[in-house]
Amino acid sequence: MKDKKIAFIGAGNMAAALIKGLIQDGHPAENITASDPDRDKLNLIGEQTGIGVNSDNSAAIADADVVVIAVKPQVIEAVASGISTAVAERQPLVISIAAGIPTSHLQQWLGETTAIVRSMPNTPAMLQAGATGLFAAANVNDEQHSLAESIMRAVGLTIWVEQESLIDAVTAVSGSGPAYFFLFMEHMIRAAKVLGLPEESAHLLTLQTALGASRMALESDDNPATLRTMVTSPGGTTEQAINTFETGGLEQLVMDAMRAARDRSVELSSQIQD
Numbered sequence: 001m002k003d004k005k006i007a008f009i010g011a012g013n014m015a016a017a018l019i020k021g022l023i024q025d026g027h028p029a030e031n032i033t034a035s036d037p038d039r040d041k042l043n044l045i046g047e048q049t050g051i052g053v054n055s056d057n058s059a060a061i062a063d064a065d066v067v068v069i070a071v072k073p074q075v076i077e078a079v080a081s082g083i084s085t086a087v088a089e090r091q092p093l094v095i096s097i098a099a100g101i102p103t104s105h106l107q108q109w110l111g112e113t114t115a116i117v118r119s120m121p122n123t124p125a126m127l128q129a130g131a132t133g134l135f136a137a138a139n140v141n142d143e144q145h146s147l148a149e150s151i152m153r154a155v156g157l158t159i160w161v162e163q164e165s166l167i168d169a170v171t172a173v174s175g176s177g178p179a180y181f182f183l184f185m186e187h188m189i190r191a192a193k194v195l196g197l198p199e200e201s202a203h204l205l206t207l208q209t210a211l212g213a214s215r216m217a218l219e220s221d222d223n224p225a226t227l228r229t230m231v232t233s234p235g236g237t238t239e240q241a242i243n244t245f246e247t248g249g250l251e252q253l254v255m256d257a258m259r260a261a262r263d264r265s266v267e268l269s270s271q272i273q274d
């Protein structure tokens with residue numbers, strides 16, 4: 001994988017996170033190129049990482065084995081159409097991280113035979129702690145499958161979905177998910193202050209608890225429900241809080257919220273495609 005040449009089209013936040021993650025993973029900087037219309041952005045990422053930079057998208061992918069399209073969905077049609085000749089000549093694997101753009105549209109703009117992996121990363125990818133959903137078009141071969149996975153793993157965990165429509169569910173879970181936890185933290189901090197704790201203590205206790213709970217859930221063989229039961233003694237303090245959440249309809253609220261996020265993802269995709 002480290003001998004593969006990777007070209008990033010768009011050198012914004014996500015591309016920078018992926019490039020930094022790949023370099024930390026030992027991918028040679030000389031095998032990575034980025035292109036972007038913003039020369040200052042290109043120079044900065046070039047200086048920070050040692051990768052090659054180019055302001056011409058097609059020139060950037062001339063010898064690429066993998067092309068990562070990391071531009072905003074609004075410009076992707078123009079960008080994809082602009083590189084279609086270079087892609088047809090080189091036949092690289094194309095990974096798109098653009099939200100809401102289906103593989104069928106990418107193949108229409110890039111060429112029907114183009115091997116495409118569509119991915120949905122999330123913002124913690126900036127800290128190499130992301131969670132990314134991946135979907136491969138039918139013509140992606142095993143080697144390209146592993147290649148896409150190794151690239152996206154540079155910024156965190158990867159999960160493949162078998163049907164492209166499930167990318168909307170991934171969006172509702174991990175794409176929007178960081179905000180759900182931030183909201184819960186906000187409410188815990190506010191409540192901790194009402195209970196008398198100073199702002200800083202309320203903040204630190206809440207965040208460290210979220211980190212500790214997440215690490216326990218990730219590192220334990222037990223599922224979250226078992227871990228919760230283990231810390232909920234009958235008649236104790238935690239039980240009082242859990243009963244209050246359950247009586248207040250937390251389970252249904254989470255279901256409704258995630259269904260709303262999934263439905264909005266479907267709606268936004270169809271608006272982008274129109």
Ligand SMILES: NC(=O)c1ccc[n+]([C@@H]2O[C@H](COP(=O)([O-])OP(=O)(O)OC[C@H]3O[C@@H](n4cnc5c(N)ncnc54)[C@H](OP(=O)(O)O)[C@@H]3O)[C@@H](O)[C@H]2O)c1
Nearest residue numbers: 010011012013014036038070071072073097098099121123
């Ligand atoms: N950020 C996230 O958490 C996140 C999560 C999931 C998915 N995504 C997806 O990731 C993609 C990139 O997001 P981002 O946050 O990294 O956006 P971003 O920071 O705005 O990066 C996009 C980059 O593409 C450049 N660009 C614009 N037109 C171009 C062209 N014709 N050729 C080459 N580059 C061009 C932009 O330059 P200018 O700034 O000069 O226009 C910008 O540097 C989006 O499609 C988004 O849906 C992002």
